[in-house]
């Protein structure tokens with residue numbers, strides 16, 4: 001059995017964070033495990049409050065998993081504080097997993113800070129160098145590259161700057177720009193576009209979490225990085241196309257859009 005570990009925050013509403021990651025791993029037939037960094041009281045509308053988890057139990061969760069189970073890929077999401085970033089980085093250095101997908105989660109759709117602003121420098125110095133791939137959205141890339149991104153030309157410049165900070169590769173997601181949802185990949189040498197038509201829906205809660213987990217699951221399943229991204233892009237596009245009308249805000253992606261049940265596939269559960 002192939003395995004993947006998510007190190008991220010819990011979303012009580014089930015659409016993002018640990019919950020989205022584990023659903024995505026299951027949909028890819030990968031055995032999912034979790035290290036919870038923070039608990040958010042969240043739904044499709046808002047993040048109400050956050051409880052960060054003690055550093056000792058974060059460290060112990062990582063040790064408990066790695067000292068017993070072979071981990072084929074790691075996905076990192078919400079980290080909340082500089083201390084949590086440091087703890088996760090130190091412990092990943094210790095266990096040296098072969099693939100790390102870093103989703104540099106910063107701000108929720110409703111504007112809640114999921115990473116303290118003073119943790120960004122730690123994320124750059126301690127975690128980016130460990131990442132096989134980092135998957136910022138446009139606002140996150142603007143912070144990491146210290147520049148504004150208005151169009152696809154700017155995306156080239158920003159991915160070069162972020163790559164220079166030490167990540168093996170960068171997937172800059174274009175979902176927050178106008179027009180189609182095209183993501184730019186840069187491995188330090190070549191650029192490739194992973195293109196997607198924009199789907200007109202408000203139900204895009206947890207799409208970034210889902211994409212990065214799908215990449216991690218595909219890497220755990222021994223796909224090369226390009227195939228892992230291409231297949232993950234197809235997965236998230238379908239998961240958005242058949243996204244679910246759950247809750248009163250941004251509904252979640254549909255992880256099981258390919259089930260034969262037509263009711264389920266239509267997202268009309």
Ligand SMILES: Nc1ncnc2c1ncn2[C@@H]1O[C@H](COP(=O)(O)OP(=O)(O)OP(=O)(O)O)[C@@H](O)[C@H]1O
Nearest residue numbers: 137173174175176181197198199205206207208209
């Ligand atoms: N409306 C849409 N139609 C099609 N693809 C989309 C749409 N919105 C986003 N995407 C794609 O979904 C993936 C996730 O990108 P997005 O920019 O939404 O991440 P994110 O902002 O980090 O998400 P979140 O913070 O909600 O987890 C990318 O491949 C992006 O291109």
Ligand SMILES: Cc1ncc(CO)c(N)n1
Nearest residue numbers: 009010011016017078108
């Ligand atoms: C716990 C958690 N992680 C990540 C995101 C970003 O979608 C979110 N809203 N909540």
